Amino acid sequence: MSSKNDLYRPAIHFSPAFGWLNDPNGLVYSEGQWHMFYQYYPMDTVWGPMHWGHAVSQNLVTWQHYPIALAPDELGNMFSGSAIVDKANTSGLFEKESEANLVAYYTASLPSSDTSLADYQTQCLAYSVDQGLNWIKYEQNPILNNPKIECFRDPKVFWFEQAKHWVMVITHGQSIGIYYSKNMVDWELSSDFGAEEGHHSNGPWECPDLFPLTAQNGVTKWIMVVGIGDGCYAPGSGTQYFIGDFDGKKFTNDGPADKVLWMDYGRDYYATQSWFNAPDNKRIAISWMSNWRYARQTETKTFRGIMTLPREFSLILNESGHYILRQSFYESVSYFLNETMPNDNVGVFRVKGKVMLEIGEEIEINLFEEDCPQFIFKRLDAKTISIINNRLYLGSDKVMEDEFPHNYTSNITNEKFENDLEIIVDKGAVELLFADGTFSMTQLYFPDKIENKIQITGSGQFLSIAEDSK
Ligand code: FRU
Structure with missing residues (x-):
């Protein structure tokens, strides 16, 4: 075991x-x-x-x-x-x-x-x-x-x-x-x-x-x-x-x-x-x-x-x-996600779709558990989207406690109302691509449980994209 x-x-x-x-x-x-x-x-x-x-x-x-x-x-x-x-x-x-x-x-x-x-x-x-x-x-x-x-x-x-x-x-x-x-x-x-x-x-x-x-x-x-x-x-x-x-x-x-x-x-x-x-x-x-x-x-x-x-x-x-x-x-990643997702999918999943935001609107994405890894996309004005990443660590090691937890905000210039978003989660390895792949955020997480509990909320719209068939 x-x-x-x-x-x-x-x-x-x-x-x-x-x-x-x-x-x-x-x-x-x-x-x-x-x-x-x-x-x-x-x-x-x-x-x-x-x-x-x-x-x-x-x-x-x-x-x-x-x-x-x-x-x-x-x-x-x-x-x-x-x-x-x-x-x-x-x-x-x-x-x-x-x-x-x-x-x-x-x-x-x-x-x-x-x-x-x-x-x-x-x-x-x-x-x-x-x-x-x-x-x-x-x-x-x-x-x-x-x-x-x-x-x-x-x-x-x-x-x-x-x-x-x-x-x-x-x-x-x-x-x-x-x-x-x-x-x-x-x-x-x-x-x-x-x-x-x-x-x-x-x-x-x-x-x-x-x-x-x-x-x-x-x-x-x-x-x-x-x-x-x-x-x-x-x-x-x-x-x-x-x-x-x-x-x-x-x-x-x-x-x-x-x-x-x-x-x-x-x-x-x-x-x-x-x-x-x-x-x-x-x-x-x-x-x-x-x-x-x-x-x-x-x-x-x-x-x-x-x-x-x-x-x-x-x-x-x-x-x-x-x-x-x-x-x-890389193209083979999609194929493997599609192949493994329906069955052996605990802790392995993808969020793929379009984020649509008017000024002042936001979309919040929670992965795994409530208030665990979380991303917030917020349109600040006609040109700027702020991407907030919150993380939570539940470990005991001193260095991890001091160095690992981190919340931060990145602002990107992007005039588009609609942006592509892809997040791949693999048991605590999280990779995010946004805005035609010109913005990337790659993070480890160590959540308590790795069951998939994706929650998407907010005033903006999120349009989920169906995966290509195998
Ligand atoms: C970068 C690095 C390299 C070096 C290697 C040693 O992470 O410091 O510069 O060759 O690791 O393991």
């Missing part, structure tokens, strides 16, 4: 079978399989010497657990990084050209007592020809030595077609280093982004990602995604993004330097990474669904840490003529 603490093992979100999980790593699609590696400590349910765990999926919802991919070595613990398919064998590490040639880039982090740095972080490479089951660590690791930067980590590598070179974006303290390489092994620094832009707090700019998206009008923009472990609005960990241009060596932000675009307005959306090589040029991403403020204390027993649902990113031009990121749940 599962203990009360296992109540919160989600049904359609990824969780490790046991042990601790944080960031998604090495997201790569190869030979029909979605690979997800992740920051993993198998010996305990708190953060420890990092390994890369490994899971494989055909649909991004059901996952098969694979053996640990990378374990600590004399260069350090296996911190976050990325993976790519070296189809053309540009690295020369493989015997032939093949879709199966996988290369992983990771940070080796040496807890160091004999250097002036807290941890000594270098970049390393490993490669595999058997779908990531066995990895060969490159003999001449590290491929990038530490340039005397205390936080030098989380390499994300991708191919830049116009210049025919590989690009690596990487944490450079509180900015992002941009490197390039022709052979995937020798890297040259080309620029550094962000020292004067976006949000800065006491933490480093972690887990960067950089990718292009093309809007419906044919315009392509580059999105730079950056996590900050603490000091964000929610508060705690948060993920910001920039929209701009990239010439293969330098990223230029379109917006004003002091403008901050948050990817999510909840507390549990961090270390966002997108898949390399996803089919149909889609940009599919996933995030760690927790927050460093309380990640080590959340109320689970046999495992700790889950991922968000996979999301597809797209670029849209908003009413005020600015490009903005749109998120939607």
Whole structure:
């Protein structure tokens, strides 16, 4: 029988079978399989010497657990990084050209007592020809030595077609280093982004990602995604993004330097990474669904840490003529909700529909139990909707009691009377998308009971949308 603490093992979100999980790593699609590696400590349910765990999926919802991919070595613990398919064998590490040639880039982090740095972080490479089951660590690791930067980590590598070179974006303290390489092994620094832009707090700019998206009008923009472990609005960990241009060596932000675009307005959306090589040029991403403020204390027993649902990113031009990121749940999520909802649906459900609000009207949505997780959407004036999120925690841990409960309000500019709303609840993992997916709020909850008791009230209208048939 599962203990009360296992109540919160989600049904359609990824969780490790046991042990601790944080960031998604090495997201790569190869030979029909979605690979997800992740920051993993198998010996305990708190953060420890990092390994890369490994899971494989055909649909991004059901996952098969694979053996640990990378374990600590004399260069350090296996911190976050990325993976790519070296189809053309540009690295020369493989015997032939093949879709199966996988290369992983990771940070080796040496807890160091004999250097002036807290941890000594270098970049390393490993490669595999058997779908990531066995990895060969490159003999001449590290491929990038530490340039005397205390936080030098989380390499994300991708191919830049116009210049025919590989690009690596990487944490450079509180900015992002941009490197390039022709052979995937020798890297040259080309620029550094962000020292004067976006949000800065006491933490480093972690887990960067950089990718292009093309809007419906044919315009392509580059999105730079950056996590900050603490000091964000929610508060705690948060993920910001920039929209701009990239010439293969330098990223230029379109917006004003002091403008901050948050990817999510909840507390549990961090270390966002997108898949390399996803089919149909889609940009599919996933995030760690927790927050460093309380990640080590959340109320689970046999495992700790889950991922968000996979999301597809797209670029849209908003009413005020600015490009903005749109998120939607990956298409297979709907299919699985429809399949599982009628039967095995305790604690797993979706609220999907349209929220219609005149000035002064509001809609209140209660999930699970009265006065448990609650969202209120209120039209303040012709342009603004306020979204209030209340939460309740009924636990005993001191850190959770101090850090976890949080009520907050976000105001969004939106002139539309009618807005799409989608909330997916999976045993206490709650993800909300609003206003064409331009507003996202991702939250963990630990309610006493997880029975579905959705209650929608208020003076505004809520039009429930029937699900597509299977
Ligand atoms: C982000 C992070 C990364 C680092 C990893 C260590 O959550 O701090 O910067 O590589 O976690 O587990």
